Amino acid sequence: MTASRPKSVFNAHGHDHSACISDALTRAELLCNEQGLRLTAIRRRVLELIWDNHRPTKAYDLLHTIGQERGNAAPPTVYRALDFLLDAGLIHKIESLNAFIGCDAGHGQGHPKFLICRSCERVAEIPSPEVDHALAHEAKRAGFKIDHETIEIGGTCRACASEA
Amino acid sequence: MTASRPKSVFNAHGHDHSACISDALTRAELLCNEQGLRLTAIRRRVLELIWDNHRPTKAYDLLHTIGQERGNAAPPTVYRALDFLLDAGLIHKIESLNAFIGCDAGHGQGHPKFLICRSCERVAEIPSPEVDHALAHEAKRAGFKIDHETIEIGGTCRACASEA
């Protein structure tokens, strides 16, 4: 919980990102302790690699890195760790990119929603009770019971727009 | 533009689906004529196969069908047709399923949004100015310029819920 944490990942120039990583790992350990889950070495390392930056990470990038570090790693090594982290709510999958991003709990109580900058490739998780409410309203109108929401907004962040 | 067209694809029992298909193909031809695009035999057939029902269609299902019909077909055959139809706005990709659905223009002026029933696998394209407005508001707050929205809501439709 460092003062240098940026308000938005889109203004992340020179922020103390090591704090993001260590905070995420600390939160993961707390959550696993609370829930009796085992944050094994592989799982922890995968989470750490995903938090290496604020860009979504691809499964095969993880596979290559883990493979180099351990001398061996097959796809299931990575996908099992990803499944665990997804189930634990520690990461999210970005469907439109086939990639994974650390959960920073920025969605609050609602479903996660993402702003994805196509220029810097950073992804911000945003809360929006307004969007949640509007979608709940649409679902109710259609008699549709919502289980899961995939909300991924692609575009250009403020920082990249002002650079252009 | 047939009277038997259902209000929702979730209440599509016994509707005259051939009208859905022919309407979609007619609209495609009009749009291509207007815009100077070429709706070739392969592209037209792929669009027709996607409109075969109101469920998302996978690329390799198309590949197998086209392959049988033509005696030959490699992945690029299908993916190039899909790219064309996507660019023309005639189909949408459902990112969370890696599958494709015909555009029925049900999103009106806004970005497309989908209700996806996990039980009957039907997909409904819904308009929602309310959701569009809420997302535009969030984007403005973040200084984010929206290019594209992926909004895919998974759950259970009314018809499937009442069957259970």
Add this chain to the structure above:
DNA sequence: TTTACAAATGTTATATATTAACGATTCGGC
């Protein structure tokens, strides 16, 4: 109408993404 260029398609190969299946190991409770 021939030529020439661009668009579309054919073809081969490969990269990326994901899961199945089964054996070996390790962890935690008894």
Add this chain to the structure above:
DNA sequence: GCCGAATCGTTAATATATAACATTTGTAAA
């Protein structure tokens, strides 16, 4: 220490998608 469950190693298969280059076709200018 023993046992069952969870985790991991390993091999293989399946699913999704793109790169690269050759060939053909459509179209419009010369």
